[in-house]
Amino acid sequence: MTPSRETFEARLRAIGAERYHDKHPFHLRLHSGGCSPDEVRAWVINRYYYQSRIPMKDAAFMSRVEDPDLRRAWVSRLLDHDGHPSDGERREGGIVRWLRLAEAVGLDPAYVASCDGVLAGTRFAVDAYVRFVRETPLLEAVAASLTELFAPKIHADRIEGLLKHYAFANDQSLSYFRKRLDEAPKDVAFGLGYVLDHADTLEKQDAAAAALTFKTDVLWSQLDALEHAYVTPARIPPGAWRPGTGLLPVAAE
Amino acid sequence: MTPSRETFEARLRAIGAERYHDKHPFHLRLHSGGCSPDEVRAWVINRYYYQSRIPMKDAAFMSRVEDPDLRRAWVSRLLDHDGHPSDGERREGGIVRWLRLAEAVGLDPAYVASCDGVLAGTRFAVDAYVRFVRETPLLEAVAASLTELFAPKIHADRIEGLLKHYAFANDQSLSYFRKRLDEAPKDVAFGLGYVLDHADTLEKQDAAAAALTFKTDVLWSQLDALEHAYVTPARIPPGAWRPGTGLLPVAAE
Incomplete structure (x- = not known):
């Protein structure tokens, strides 16, 4: 028998409770003021890569959606990150705002936008996510996006902790x-409703839960790469950003 | 030596002059009033499939674009077809407007939107285009879109002829x-500027010209399939729309 919507939703939420990256030691340190300026910079540089690939991921999803209504429900994600094509205030999207954060921590936004110096571990994790969304059934692609269920708390904690x-x-x-x-x-x-509606067999619920688990791995593993490379004892791999580089002129002085 | 921008642009325009589907006998008959109501319906049904895949094609393109500015320049194509996610007048996109045409020729828009009855020849041609854009270098994907260079004339002719x-x-x-x-x-x-800017070797100009040629084949071959199936002597393949079906109740009476 297929478990009920409520049981299935609880199963999805339990994945976040156990595996979401708000529990990663790097985030705990970041939010409690324990990160050095260079650790914060390394996070901003690497997380930019994730931000920059999210619209490509959403476009890959839409490229497989035959239903215009579903595409129309999805396209605002892309616009939220890239900005709206029309002029005016809404033109600015999440990517521009992330570069503003980069500037605030003393990084040259052009350097950050170049994605030079991003850790290979970050690239592999993020590219795996884009590929996952390009290739798996739509249900699993939507289910992978459901880490957003757990994001409001981390954003609120982050704003409070960073301030x-x-x-x-x-x-x-x-x-x-x-x-x-x-x-x-x-x-x-929208995404949760879609997954609850479409995962109408146990097999599909299992696949959706596995997709969400995969996505928590994508997020967690980026922080592992960051922690390994930049937190004492730092072991920065060849080609990755090195503290003291990629800075705004004023911060370098 | 790489031919100049002007020479290259003339080469692209010559492809349209020779191969664009405004020269196809079906279009010549359609625009001059020679098509029967059922031939017009068959065209509306099959052309809907093309319309409905264009946003998927544009999303596939954007899913491969790493530059947020290029994605932002491209996304309006997707919004033009699917409609804007916000409410109000701009919400309506080309797909909705095409379904209005379907209704005007007596077809049930739900039938048309289902894509049941679309010719296999139409599907193969259109799906080949989506796959092309998903897989080829960005330059070729943009070059394939340049049949739009020739579209204003066909749209103007069509409006005049149909009216x-x-x-x-x-x-x-x-x-x-x-x-x-x-x-x-x-x-x-935008697309022409992009292609002229990026096709900076003869090899790339050749590839872009081949992509545009491919796209003219995609358009022409849809009309061949239509002509073969529905124009005297009609040879409708199994599974394709049959006159008298898919109509609005009032048209069926």
Whole structure:
């Protein structure tokens, strides 16, 4: 017998409770002020790669959707990150806001946008996610997006923690996270409804749960790569960003 | 030596002059009032499949674009076809307008939107285009879109010809084509600029020209399939739409 919607939703939420990257030691240190400026920079540089690939992931999803209504429900994710094509205030998307954070921590936004210096571990994890969404059944692709269920808490914790502990943190530099607090709930309500509606057999529930688990691995493993490379004892791999480089002129002085 | 931009642009335009589907006998008959109501319906049903896949094609393109500015320049194509996610007048996209044309020629728009009855020849041609854009270098994917260079004339001819010859034709039913007259020039100016800028070797110019040629084949071959199946002597293949079906109740009476 197929477990009920409620049972299935609880199963999905339990995956977040156990595996979401808010529990990663790097995030715990970041939010409590324990990260050095260079550790924060390394996080901003590597997390930019994830941000920059999210619209490609959403486009890959839409490229497989035959139903115009589903595409129309999905396209706002892409616009939220890339910005709207029309002029004016809404033109600015999450990627621009992330680069503002980069600037606030003393990084040259052009360097960050180049994605030079991103860890191979970050690239492999993020590229695996884009490929997953390009190749798996739509149900699993949507289920993988459901880490957004757990994002509002991490964004709220992050805003509070960063504001309390870091001089660079203010409304301007943290606008990415504030904006996601508005955007994510709408997306996740749609995605959760879709998954609950479409996972109508135990087999599909298993596949959706596995997809969400995979996505938590994608997020966790990025922080592992970061921790390994930049936190004492730092072991920065060849080609990765080195502290003291990629800075704004003023920060380098 | 690489031929100049002007020489290359003339080469691209010559491809349209020779191969664009405005020269196909089916279009010549359609625009001059020579098509029967059922031939027009068959065209509307099959062309819907092309319309419905264009946003998937554009999403496939964006899923491979790493530059947020290029994605932002491209996304309006997707929004033009699917409609904008916000409410209001702009919500309506080309797909909705095409279904209005379907209704005007007496077809049940739900039947048309189902894509049941689309010719296999149409599917193969259109799916080949989506796959091409998903798989080839970005330059070739953009070059394939340049059939839009030749579209304003066919849309203008079509509006004039349909209005003159068919009772179903009016501002409402032809709104798809009128709207494309506004949208296409902006898209094609961008696409042409991109191709002229990026095809900076003879090898790339050859590849771009081949991509545009391929796209003219995609369009032409859809009309061949239509002509073969529905124009005297009609040879409708198994599973394809049959006249008298898929109609609105009022048209069926």
